[in-house]
Amino acid sequence: MAFVVGYGVAILGAIFAYLLSENKSKKSKYIIWGIALMVAISPFLSFAVGLTYASLVENGWAILGIFSILFPIGFVSGLIMLLKGIFKKEKAEEHL
Template identity: 40%
Template structure:
C-alpha cells in the first residue's frame, strides 16, 4: 500500500499516457475505462486518507487524491470530445446513422440524469442530520464526482442538439465543468478544514 501512496502521481500519469494512446488508436471503450479508473483511483486515495491516515500525511494524500480526481474528470471530458468528434464524422456520412445517434443521445441523457438524481438523493441521505463539517464534505464530493461531470454533460448535449452544432456543446461543457468542479472543491476543502461541531449543524 505504501508503494501506491508514494507513487500515486506517477500512476495517474501512466493512466493519462494509456488514455491518449487509446485515443490515438481510436479505442473509445478503453479510453472511457481509463478515465473512470483514474477518477476511482483518486477517490480511493481521498477516502483512504480520511479513514486510515492522520496528520500532514493525510492532508498530502487527500490533496493528491483531489488532483487525480480532477485529472480523471478532465480525461473523461477529453474522451467525450473525442467520441463526439468521431460521431459527428459518422453523422455527416449517413442520415440513418444520424437518426440512430439521436436516439442514442436521448438514452445517454436519460442515464446521466438518472445518475444525477440518484447521486443527489444519496448525498441528501448521507448529510441529513449531520454536522456542518460532514455536510460540506458530502456535498463537495457529490459536486465533484456527480454534478460537475453528469450535469455539465447533459446540459451541453441538450444545447448541442438544440443548436445542431456539436462543438457548441463541447464549448459549453468546457465552461460548465470547471465551474462546478471548483465549487465542489471549495465546499470539500471547507469541510476538511472546518472545526468539528457536535451540537451545531447547518
C-alpha cells in the first residue's frame, strides 16, 4: 500500500500547483509548476511507479531501475520549466 501514498502525494502536488497557478501570468505558472514537478510530483510518482512495477515482476531491484530512469527525467523537466519561468520576460500590456 506504499505506492498509494506515492500516487496520492503526486496527485495532491499537481492539484496544489494547479490551484496556486490559477489566474497567474505564464511566468508564474512556469515557476510554480517547475517547483511542483521537482519537489512533489517527480520523486513520489517515480517511486510509486517503480514500486508498482516491482510488485508486478516480483523483483525488489526493479524499484531502483525504474526510479533511476523516471526521477531524473521528471526532475530535469521541472528544472527546465523553473528556469524558463525565471528568465522569461513579461510582455508589456498594450493599452488602446
